Amino acid sequence: MKCWNCGADLTAHDFCTSCGAEVKIYKTVICLSNRYYNEGLEKAKVRDLSGAVTCLKQSLKYNKKNIQARNLLGLVYYEMGEIVAALSEWVISKNMQSKKNIVDDYIKAVQSNPAKLEEINQSIKKYNLALVYCKQESIDLAIIQLKKVLLVNPKLIKARQLLALIYLKNEEYSLAAKELKKAEEIDSNNTMTLRYLRELELVRGKKVNVVSEKKENKVTYKVGNDTVIQPKEYKESTGMSTVINIIIGLVLGAALVGYIVLPTKVQMAKNDADKEIKQYSEQVAVKNAAIEDLEASIEGLKVKNKDIQSKLDEYEGDGGALNAYDALLTASNLYMDGKSTEAADAISSIDPEIVNSAKDGFKTMYEKLNGEVMSKAANEFYDIGYSAYANGRYEDAVTNLQKAYAMDATASNALYYTGRSYQKMGDNENAAKVFNEVMEKFPGTKEAANAKTNLESVTASQ
Amino acid sequence: MINFEEELKKFHPSLEVEEAEEAIYNHDMTDMMDILREVMKESKDRVQ
Numbered sequence: 294m295k296c297w298n299c300g301a302d303l304t305a306h307d308f309c310t311s312c313g314a315e316v317k318i319y320k321t322v323i324c325l326s327n328r329y330y331n332e333g334l335e336k337a338k339v340r341d342l343s344g345a346v347t348c349l350k351q352s353l354k355y356n357k358k359n360i361q362a363r364n365l366l367g368l369v370y371y372e373m374g375e376i377v378a379a380l381s382e383w384v385i386s387k388n389m390q391s392k393k394n395i396v397d398d399y400i401k402a403v404q405s406n407p408a409k410l411e412e413i414n415q416s417i418k419k420y421n422l423a424l425v426y427c428k429q430e431s432i433d434l435a436i437i438q439l440k441k442v443l444l445v446n447p448k449l450i451k452a453r454q455l456l457a458l459i460y461l462k463n464e465e466y467s468l469a470a471k472e473l474k475k476a477e478e479i480d481s482n483n484t485m486t487l488r489y490l491r492e493l494e495l496v497r498g499k500k501v502n503v504v505s506e507k508k509e510n511k512v513t514y515k516v517g518n519d520t521v522i523q524p525k526e527y528k529e530s531t532g533m534s535t536v537i538n539i540i541i542g543l544v545l546g547a548a549l550v551g552y553i554v555l556p557t558k559v560q561m562a563k564n565d566a567d568k569e570i571k572q573y574s575e576q577v578a579v580k581n582a583a584i585e586d587l588e589a590s591i592e593g594l595k596v597k598n599k600d601i602q603s604k605l606d607e608y609e610g611d612g613g614a615l616n617a618y619d620a621l622l623t624a625s626n627l628y629m630d631g632k633s634t635e636a637a638d639a640i641s642s643i644d645p646e647i648v649n650s651a652k653d654g655f656k657t658m659y660e661k662l663n664g665e666v667m668s669k670a671a672n673e674f675y676d677i678g679y680s681a682y683a684n685g686r687y688e689d690a691v692t693n694l695q696k697a698y699a700m701d702a703t704a705s706n707a708l709y710y711t712g713r714s715y716q717k718m719g720d721n722e723n724a725a726k727v728f729n730e731v732m733e734k735f736p737g738t739k740e741a742a743n744a745k746t747n748l749e750s751v752t753a754s755q
Numbered sequence: 756m757i758n759f760e761e762e763l764k765k766f767h768p769s770l771e772v773e774e775a776e777e778a779i780y781n782h783d784m785t786d787m788m789d790i791l792r793e794v795m796k797e798s799k800d801r802v803q
Binding site for chain 2: 326
């Protein structure tokens with residue numbers, strides 16, 4: 294026995310030798326719990342199941358951690374057909390002592406046959422339904438349901454007692470006696486069963502008395518000193534009546550065979566067929582479960598496949614990483630061939646977001662190539678643009694100079710000559726905008742001074 | 756003589772498998788040991 298306070302082993306003293314806690318009452322409570330457990334065990338051994346339930350519940354009231362008592366209580370419930378109550382006790386027991394606990398075997402045994410468990414659950418539902426029918430006074434429906442329940446779960450005492458009660462109400466005493474007898478075989482000392490049996494005996498006793506009173510239809514008379522008792526209706530047996538009796542006997546015998554022997558054989562054949570159907574149902578249930586598992590895994594794979602496909606689409610799509618790699622390689626080749634402007638176009642088509650999310654190698658190459666290509670291309674566009682400006686092709690000049698400025702934001706001369714080209718084309722509005730931009734972005738430069746002079750000229754001509 | 760309606764009141768619905776979890780959670784687990792521990796703790800606190 295362990296101390297309630299520190300968990301140390303207790304001795305014969307009334308206090309804990311380890312922590313000094315008072316353990317006299319504690320020991321008494323543990324002993325009481327064990328005593329009730331022993332009593333419950335004794336009762337369970339002689340099939341006094343309801344008595345065992347009372348004792349074991351009492352034992353657990355004293356000590357909820359009495360694992361043996363809880364396991365036995367579950368077992369008794371199981372024997373009484375109360376599978377759910379049994380499982381509840383076993384689950385609590387397992388929760389309190391997860392290792393070296395016999396309930397592992399019990400729970401495994403119940404869970405290993407899910408079809409049977411489902412069948413029992415259905416029978417419990419039918420019992421509850423029968424109870425509802427009784428309360429609604431649909432007695433016939435209740436009897437049908439209870440018979441179904443007892444076919445699947447013959448140990449459910451409550452169902453037998455309810456059925457017996459209904460038979461008692463319907464004055465079908467022999468059927469009631471049969472059910473009560475079976476209930477008594479399962480639980481020998483159940484108060485309700487015993488009470489119904491007693492009631493049955495009382496009712497039957499009254500009936501027997503009524504019958505015996507009826508039988509007292511006799512005639513008593515005296516012949517000399519002797520008293521003769523003779524039935525009121527007395528017939529001498531003749532040869533004809535003997536023959537008639539034999540014929541009646543034969544007819545009754547044939548009827549007996551027809552009504553008892555044949556139905557029994559038919560019932561046996563039906564039971565065999567039912568058993569086979571049950572087996573097949575169990576197999577079907579197992580296969581259905583396997584199919585459901587496989588369907589679930591297929592669904593999972595489909596979702597996975599969809600994800601992968603969408604990732605691939607993103608990768609291969611127009612704005613995808615693969616295209617970015619292609620564009621970078623094209624730009625690189627063009628640059629190496631000396632085609633800086635084409636290389637610049639190719640590199641411009643790469644989405645900066647992809648560059649940010651790309652790997653370091655790609656990013657480094659992009660940045661290096663972008664710097665070199667853009668700078669060189671800007672010079673080339675400037676040269677082309679300036680040449681066009683010098684030759685009076687101002688529209689070409691604007692196009693190329695704008696490209697040069699877009700590629701190199703420090704190219705003040707490109708921006709200035711863009712303004713000059715507009716001025717030469719007579720587009721004073723754009724020319725003024727560009728000159729203002731030159732003055733604003735490149736103050737103190739030669740281009741800014743020239744832009745100011747030209748701006749005055751443009752403003753004057755406006 | 757047994758009164759059918761009165762007897763019927765003594766029968767209660769049985770627990771179904773779906774209700775097992777709830778039954779376990781709602782199981783009254785207080786035992787004499789818990790009460791004893793509580794009483795001992797209270798008396799100890801009072802002494803201190």
